[in-house]
Amino acid sequence: MLPEGQTIAEIRAGFRWRIPERFDIATACCDRWADGSGREALVELGEDGRRRVWSFDSLADHSRRLAAVFREVGVAEGDRVGILLGQRVETLLAHLACARIGAIAVPLFSLFGPEALRYRLADSGTRLLITDRAGGEKLAAIREALPALGRVFLVDGPGEGGEALWPLLERAAPWPGREPLRAEDPALIIYTSGTTGPPKGALHAQRVLLGHLPGVQMSHEFFPQPGDRFWTPADWAWIGGLLDVLLPSLHFGVPVVAGPGGRFDPEQAVALMAREGVRNLFLPPTAIRLMRQAGVDPLAAGVRLRTIGSGGEPLGSDVLEWARARFGVTINEFYGQTEANLLISNMAGILPPRPGSMGVAVPGHEVAILGEDGVPLAAGETGTIAVRAPDPVMFLGYWRRPEATAAKFHGDWLVTGDLGRMDGDGFFTYLAREDDLINSAGYRIGPAEIEECLARHPAVGLCAVIGVPDPVRGEIVKAFVVPEPGQRPDAALAREIQTFVRERLAAHLYPRTVEFVDSLPLTATGKVRRAELRAREQRGGGG
Numbered sequence: 001m002l003p004e005g006q007t008i009a010e011i012r013a014g015f016r017w018r019i020p021e022r023f024d025i026a027t028a029c030c031d032r033w034a035d036g037s038g039r040e041a042l043v044e045l046g047e048d049g050r051r052r053v054w055s056f057d058s059l060a061d062h063s064r065r066l067a068a069v070f071r072e073v074g075v076a077e078g079d080r081v082g083i084l085l086g087q088r089v090e091t092l093l094a095h096l097a098c099a100r101i102g103a104i105a106v107p108l109f110s111l112f113g114p115e116a117l118r119y120r121l122a123d124s125g126t127r128l129l130i131t132d133r134a135g136g137e138k139l140a141a142i143r144e145a146l147p148a149l150g151r152v153f154l155v156d157g158p159g160e161g162g163e164a165l166w167p168l169l170e171r172a173a174p175w176p177g178r179e180p181l182r183a184e185d186p187a188l189i190i191y192t193s194g195t196t197g198p199p200k201g202a203l204h205a206q207r208v209l210l211g212h213l214p215g216v217q218m219s220h221e222f223f224p225q226p227g228d229r230f231w232t233p234a235d236w237a238w239i240g241g242l243l244d245v246l247l248p249s250l251h252f253g254v255p256v257v258a259g260p261g262g263r264f265d266p267e268q269a270v271a272l273m274a275r276e277g278v279r280n281l282f283l284p285p286t287a288i289r290l291m292r293q294a295g296v297d298p299l300a301a302g303v304r305l306r307t308i309g310s311g312g313e314p315l316g317s318d319v320l321e322w323a324r325a326r327f328g329v330t331i332n333e334f335y336g337q338t339e340a341n342l343l344i345s346n347m348a349g350i351l352p353p354r355p356g357s358m359g360v361a362v363p364g365h366e367v368a369i370l371g372e373d374g375v376p377l378a379a380g381e382t383g384t385i386a387v388r389a390p391d392p393v394m395f396l397g398y399w400r401r402p403e404a405t406a407a408k409f410h411g412d413w414l415v416t417g418d419l420g421r422m423d424g425d426g427f428f429t430y431l432a433r434e435d436d437l438i439n440s441a442g443y444r445i446g447p448a449e450i451e452e453c454l455a456r457h458p459a460v461g462l463c464a465v466i467g468v469p470d471p472v473r474g475e476i477v478k479a480f481v482v483p484e485p486g487q488r489p490d491a492a493l494a495r496e497i498q499t500f501v502r503e504r505l506a507a508h509l510y511p512r513t514v515e516f517v518d519s520l521p522l523t524a525t526g527k528v529r530r531a532e533l534r535a536r537e538q539r540g541g542g543g
Contacts, residue, residue, distance in 0.1 A: 001217065002217045002222060002363065004222050007350060008360060008363070011363050012361075012363040015214070015363035017210075017364055017392060019183050019207050019210055019392050020183060021182060021183060022179070022182060022183065023180065023182070023207055023210065024099045024181040024185075024187075024206050025096070025187060025206055025209055025247060026063060026096040026100045027099075028209060029209070029247050029250040029251050030056055030096055033056035033250075035056075035057075036057060037057070038057060039055055039253065040053055040054075040055060040255045041054055041056045041058075041059055041250060041256070042089060042092065042255065042256055043256070043257045043258065043276060044258045044259060045257065045259040045276075046259060046260060047260045047262055054089055056250075056253075059089075059093065059096065061174060062089075063092075063096035064097075065169050065170070065172040065173070065175070066093050066094065066097035067096075067100040067101050067175035068172040068173060068174060069097075069165075069169055069172050070097055070098075070101055070103060071175065072172070073151050074150070075101065075127060075128055076101075076102075076103075077102030077103065078104060079127045080106050080124045080125055080127055080189065081098050081104070081105055081126065081130070082108055082120075082121055082124070082126040082128070082129040082131075083095070083105055083130050083237070084108040084110060084130070084132075085110060085131060085132060085135070086110045087241075087258040087259045087260075088258060088259060088261075090130060090155045090165070091107075092236075092246065092258075095242075095247075097175075098187070099181065099187060099206065100175055100177065100178070101175070102178075102181055102185060104186050104188065104189055105187065105188050105189075106120070106121075106124050106188075106189045107188070107190060107236065107242060108120060108121075108237055109237040109238070109524050110135065110237070112138075114139075114141045114142050115142075118146065119198070120191050120199065120201070122145065122146055123399065124201055125148045126146075126148065126149055127149065127150055127151075128149070128150060128152070128153070129151075129152045129162075130152075130153045130155065131154060131155070131162065132154055132156045133154055133156055133160070136152060136154055136159050136160050136161045136162040137159075139152060139162075140160050140161045153168070182206070183206050183210070184205050184396075185205060185206050186203055186204070186205060186206075186396060187204055187205055188204045188208070189399050190239050190242075190338055192337075192338045192339075200398045200399070200401060200404055201400075201401075202338045202339050202398060203396045203399050204396065205392075205396055208392065208393060208395075209243065209248065209251060210392050211342075211364075211391065211393025211394070212243045212341060212342050213251065214363050214365075215244075215334060215336070215341070215342025215343070215345055215362045215365075215393075216244060218345045218362050218363070219309040219311075219332040219342070219345045219346070220280050220306075220309055221306070221307050221348070221349045222349070223254075223280065223307070224249075224252045224254045227279055228254045228279050229254065229255050229278055229280065230249040230256050230280040230282075231245075231256070231257035231272065231273065231276065231280075231281060232244070232281065232283070233264050233284070233287050234287075235524075238524075239338050239341050240282065240284065240312065243341060244282050244311070244342065245282050254280075257272070257276045260272075264287055266287075266291040266293075266296045267294065267296060269291070270297075270298050273301075273303045274298075274301050274302040274303045277304075278305065279304070279306045279307070280305070280306060280307045280308075280309075281307070281308045281309070282308075282309050282310070283308055283310050284310065284526050285310055285312055288315065289319065289462070291326075292319060292322050293461065297326055298327050299326060299327065299328050304328075305327055305328070305329050308327060308329055308330075308332065309331070309332050309333075309334055309345075310331050310332070310333050310334070311334040311335060311336065311342075313448075313527055313528075314333070314356065314358075314448050315333060316452035316455050317356070318455060318456045319455065330348040332345060332346040332348055332353070332359070333345075333346050333353070333358055334346065334358065334359060335358040335428065335430060336393075337416055338395075339395045340387050340391065340393055340394045340395065341393060342362060342393065343361065343362060343367050343387050344358045344365075344385075345358070345359040345362050346358070346359035346360075347359070354427050356429055356452070357423075357427040357429050358427075358428050358429065360425075360427055361428070364391075365387055366387065366388040366391075367385065367388075368386055368387075368388070368413070369382070369383040369384065369420060369428075370386045370410065370413060371383050374411055379421075379422055379424040380421060380422075382419060382421045382431065383419070384415050384416065384418065384419060384420075384434065385415075385416045385418045385419070385428065385430075386413040386414060386416060387413070387416070388412050389409070389412050389413070389414055391414075417433060417435075418430060418431075418432070418433055418434070419437060419446055430448055431446030431448055431449070432446030432448055433530070435531065436466070438466070438467030438475050438477060439467065439474055440467065440470070440474060440476055440477060440508060445467070445477060447464070447465035447466065447477075447530070449505065450465045450479070450501060450505065450510075450511065451463050451464065453500070453501050453504050454479060454481065454497065454511075457500050458484065459483055459496070459497065460481055460483065460484065461481075461483055461484045462481075463479055463520075464479070464480045464520050464528040464530060464533060465479050465511060466530050466533050467534075468513065468537050470512075476513065477513075478511055478513040478514075478537075479514045479515070480515050481516050482519060483516055489516035493516075497511070497514055498510050498511060498512070498514060520533075521533065
């Protein structure tokens with residue numbers, strides 16, 4: 001626990017990791033609270049309006065039964081269990097059951113298409129898959145390409161390619177248990193979003209949960225506090241939904257609101273927060289921008305939040321100000337990645353945020369800006385964001401890719417591949433992916449600052465910036481802009497946008513080309529695929 005009543009510097013100076021030799025996610029997130037009291041753990045909201053409350057006691061019983069089912073069908077310690085579901089109780093039960101028997105959970109985004117599923121299931125060698133009928137239908141087209149996959153359980157009854165899970169679970173006797181796993185035993189394979197190449201499976205240990213706790217406590221202002229109640233629209237298949245929200249909340253005994261699934265709807269999200277008394281929120285940047293576009297007013301709707309955290313990409317000062325006015329709290333932006341998450345964070349309650357900054361290093365993590373030689377740089381210099389090993393939040397390695405794992409490190413430093421800088425007070429600013437760096441007339445330009453400025457123009461809905469070849473400058477800045485509804489995307493608007501950026505940033509930073517598009521290519525987590533935009537340019541431009 002981060003102690004209250006101290007500055008960040010004092011907290012950091014006194015911080016020590018306490019990682020026990022034996023530790024597993026099921027004991028930490030369920031069994032320690034399953035004391036027969038019926039303590040509320042999960043509020044499950046179905047797309048059909050169904051609402052079901054699960055206690056820690058019920059989760060413990062059902063996850064033990066599911067563990068018994070896993071063992072009965074031959075799942076052994078170290079085997080991979082795929083979880084192709086959204087925010088629902090069976091997703092959590094599968095994670096808990098895997099931790100009970102030492103299986104490795106492979107969370108999979110429910111909106112993945114067949115080819116994305118085939119790649120991840122084959123790469124991980126998944127033995128058993130839990131999904132629903134929609135997932136089973138996707139699986140039918142690729143099943144022959146997955147020789148390792150033995151059983152498929154469907155949570156919503158028997159269907160194509162799978163058998164009903166709940167009858168098996170209800171007949172099973174609860175798993176009697178075993179000695180708790182070691183903290184270093186593998187727990188999860190979470191696939192990267194694939195912004196810079198084919199997705200890689202980041203293998204995490206059981207102790208990854210403990211590694212996340214200081215960052216969650218910091219980004220949510222000494223979490224937990226009395227009355228806290230957490231929700232996120234982020235899918236639990238991604239590290240943000242799973243390890244920034246679901247598992248840390250349950251570890252602290254804080255109830256989590258789950259669902260409903262489907263496309264993010266700003267009005268429905270506001271209604272859910274008000275109705276369910278949500279106090280803590282993790283909102284990905286894309287969701288915040290969609291809420292702003294929709295013109296929602298959470299305070300007027302009765303939403304009373306204590307904290308909001310956001311991460312994945314910079315928000316920009318205009319979005320932060322909008323959110324502060326509409327929610328009544330300051331968003332704490334934080335930073336991390338699938339391989340090592342929640343490394344840097346703001347904590348507005350004791351550390352006033354600085355415009356454009358991701359915050360300071362979370363206590364327990366040694367974060368620096370490295371030069372090309374792997375040596376930490378001085379304040380104000382641009383380099384690669386890195387975190388020193390060992391660190392409990394750090395992955396064990398890429399699944400069956402030792403060369404890729406080795407390439408991720410420079411000595412004791414895990415290098416993120418993200419460019420940034422740190423000021424004299426320890427505040428970090430994200431600049432760009434190394435792949436996204438634009439070299440124009442001798443200037444090293446990151447797209448984040450330009451995109452933040454573009455987003456402040458009233459005609460700009462969404463935007464992305466890349467470098468394109470130029471015979472004189474080497475590269476020039478090009479902006480792709482999705483206009484706000486009602487705007488006329490013509491040459492006059494392009495010139496207006498260019499002038500807007502040039503006057504606010506600098507002559508070498510404004511986009512010399514503006515292309516209006518209907519949409520931007522995004523990853524499943526809402527990040528812009530700049531590599532795809534660059535590939536379009538190489539093929540001849542256009543959308």
